[in-house]
Amino acid sequence: MFSRTILTLVCLTVGGSLSGPAARAADIAKGAEIYQSACKGCHEVSIGPPLAGVVGRPVASEPGFGSYSDALKERRSLVWTKDELDHFLAAPREWIPGTLMMQTVPDAEERAALIAYLETLGSGSDVEEGTAALSIDQPVIVAVRRLNESQYRNSIRDIFGADIEIKARFEPERREEGLQAVGNSDLSMTSAGFEQYFGLARSIAAQVLDPARDNALAACSQAGSMDEQRECTEAFVGHYGERLFRRPLTSEERAVRVHTALESAARDGDVRQGLQLALTSLLAAPEFLFRIEMAEPDPGNPGALRLDGYSRAARLSFLFWNSAPDEELLAAAATGKLYQADGLQAQVARLADSPHYEEGVRAFFSDLLQLDGFDNLVKDPAIYPKFSQVVADSSREQMLKTLVDLLLVQQRDYRDIFTSNETYINRALAAVYRVPYPADTAWAPYTFTPDSERAGLLSQVGFLSLFAHPGTSSPTRRGIKLHEIFMCEPTPDPPADVDFSKVKDSKAGTVRGRLLDHMENTGCVACHRRSDPPGLALEHFDGLGQLRKYENGQLIDVSATLNGVAFVGAGGLGQLLRTDERIPACLVRNVYAYSAGQLPAPEQAEFIRRSTREFAGDGYRLPGLMQRMAVAPAFFNVLVPEGLAATGANARDAGATGR
Amino acid sequence: MQRKQAVLQGLLLAGLLLPALAHAGWTRSWVIEWNEPAMYYGADSGVIDPGSDCPAGTNPEIDWVEVLVRAGYSRAEAEWLRDPANPTRSPRNGQNQMAFRGEGRANVYTHPETYPDPGLTGVSGDIGEGFDLDGDPGNGFVSPEGERGIDNAFYRTLGCWKTYRGPHRLSGGALTFNDAMRNGGWTMVIVASGEGDDERNDDNVRVGIYLSEDKLVKGGNGEIVADYTFRIQPHQVFEGIFAARTEGGVIHSTEPSPRVVLRDPSFTRELELLQARLRLTMQADGSLQGLIGGYRPWMPVYQGWVDARGPVIESLTWVELPGVYYALQRGADYSPPGSDGERTHISYALRVDAVPAFVMEPDASREVAQVRSYRDVAEEDNYKAPFAGYVVNGIVPDRSGKYYAGPDAVILPPQSGE
Structure with a gap:
């Protein structure tokens, strides 16, 4: 917050009146904002085609995208010129009836800005053109x-x-x-x-x-x-x-x-x-x-910044232990060991070897899986009388115990979390799963039987109940969260004018039928055809995650098709996810984002790709991934804040001078 | 009869010796989520309203001043004792002096025979729930289903006491004691096992009722949640084993079980039943409903109310406990062998509602596969005293000695100027 406030002030200071390249940069910046709010939600998660290079590209010609509407396919002879894009963005469904594109940009200036920005995508243009020159000679706050x-x-x-x-x-x-x-x-x-x-x-x-x-x-x-x-x-x-x-x-x-x-x-x-x-x-x-991360000029790389030793210590400590650095780690920071490969390696190994490491892993997955939702999870007691806060808390703990056991204790392949039937239960969860609890301890290891239809984390009561409605299941919500959490593919909010009445009528047939009715709305199809199939495969589990075969007296069909691959039930979904390359790549991205407090910048794309390759080479084992990332120089790379001259005032404002 | 008992004992022994070998063909288990004395309710609604069971309604509220005056207290003393301003009526002391209204101001709770029978209005209706325990269809109630000879003298005796009266699951006593059970006070589980292929129609069934230390769990709607797991707690006292059969999903005892002891939903704690029977119906939703009956000793019933603090029970539930004593004595209808003909027991039936549960062997290693007795593996010292509160002879004495109640207590405070 401090840094953003300061950044804003600095930007205002170096702004002034704009003309020429500066005016074009302003347009592009404005277009980038529009892109972030209106386009990215679909076009960066495979709902819409990637927009890099779209200006000048033939219509419906992106080779990696297979979900073009028939309306666009029929216009492949057209080219997305700036003029064509302008018409299309103004009123897509009027310009090309039948398109699945639902976003409009009615304002002409905004369209021009957006198209200017789109021109820069894939062309190598520098959006930062016209920004102030940097002078980096003192520590700066970077987060x-x-x-x-x-x-x-x-x-x-x-x-x-x-x-x-x-x-x-x-x-x-x-x-x-x-x-x-x-x-x-x-x-x-x-x-x-x-x-x-x-x-x-x-x-x-x-x-x-x-x-x-x-x-x-x-x-x-x-x-x-x-x-x-x-x-x-x-x-x-x-x-x-x-x-x-x-x-x-x-x-x-x-x-x-x-x-x-x-x-x-x-x-x-x-x-x-x-x-x-x-x-x-x-x-x-x-x-x-507040964790105030400081960067300092990198002596080995003039003009660049690096995270200082104490900020490195804190980043490591909160990643591995979810706590403040201990005295040994602070001492390593003080003596510069965290800048040295062997010193860093020794500290990371020590952190990973500590019993506190489990706390770090639990904290990471609590955040990633959005387990804070259990704190205010509500279920209709008339429909799900077994639900209570004890069940909610137990569900959260089951997910974490399962993950810790599979990934930390057994050091299994990360992708096993989608297929393994090994877990832990307690007495409350056993009642929800309708199995006896064969132990006199608070928790006990448990293996789901084949007839339970359960396999992997997604078929546990935790995921199933957290991502459902208070009184019903929700294939859409489950599918959306699956994509968001495990594939890093968020889903945009639904259009404001959607009629949900058919979906909400939980007394009629199965939810599959209700969703099909719902998808008569062409504005909904693009997202639902991606989000719903995984959720439909989980429909043998009600809104609390209890096994069922029927809904409103009708047999529930749990077959589904995603990206042309057919699968059945939670088991089929787990097997499908286990082979999906997006999933390990997403985990790598999230480990970085969790520790750095921000998504990887484009400059760190290669670091993320390399980490993903090494993750695969190591059998997708989480401890190895975290330790390799934490000792990589790129893990502590600091991007020069856009437009920010590193000044002493910046550091003084945060009370961090004199180090 | 003796031969049948010998056969049953033989079966029990076989069950003890070969628990792992003789696997049941099927096993079902439940946990009792509600139980109450089977008190047929003949009114439309309400607890005290007249009905076919009690045409005058429940026992009327008692004028305690008059009771005390009849017991020999002066009116001034009686009114002082009933005056809310009287410090001896503080929550700590209750109305302790009310105990001393017997002959020579004897304690009527411990010596009810020193007090003339004040009477207790009993049930005058014909319909009652339970079992034909004595095999005489001409003696007893007619069940709601039309079976004649239903023996339930407990109901006939106490069914118009407002503690017990009310619609199913709504009488004051049932609510009080089931609340205690449902809040974790105690747990009893039921296991049925048979050797046939059809659990709903099996001639060779055994039913076991056991204590468990695992507590009942309420769900979001306040009801007891099904499918929880309970470990059997072997107990030297609390246990019941029945020989039974199933017919159309109804579990009937095939012959009386000589003695079973359940956890009573009352201050008595032990519900000992001689010649016990059961009739429990497996419902479509998996639950179990029905009756367990037999002859229970009546004196512990009376003693339970005394030990629960006599003056408070009397004031709140509109009875004189000596009246309960005399009524139970009159209503008793069974003399167990060796009791010299004295009717020490009274016919009784308990309504039971149970939900599906997983019942485990005591070490939690596996589900119970076959009904058997666990008394032989119960620890010797796990029997709990009937009542743990500080009640002495039906009252809670003031340990500070400031407020003395007793035969020679000075009732009225000194007058000013004395």
């Missing part, structure tokens, strides 16, 4: 990401101990590009949220400095002379400041808190009270509540 709840809790636990109670309501998260980790890069904090964090800071500080706790650093109260007390306070603030800020404090940051502590102690005669104030200040500081 500011709010800690999420689990990261906050884990950090406090690891820094102060598991006995610290954290009672607070945290600010809501936001998911972007399928990940909260990306959304957190765009989050600020409300005043109410800050009050919560501040109250929490006071509570934690009070607990840490509770005389009943054996806290050696809090022994400052025993210090005799003023010098001893200052020394002890500086050590206290320095130690906890470094752990909380994930880097050493600047001299100013340390001095102000030491001064506060000593002044309070002198005034009230209570050293602990002073330390408590200092610790509260650290816990409520943006430098703790």
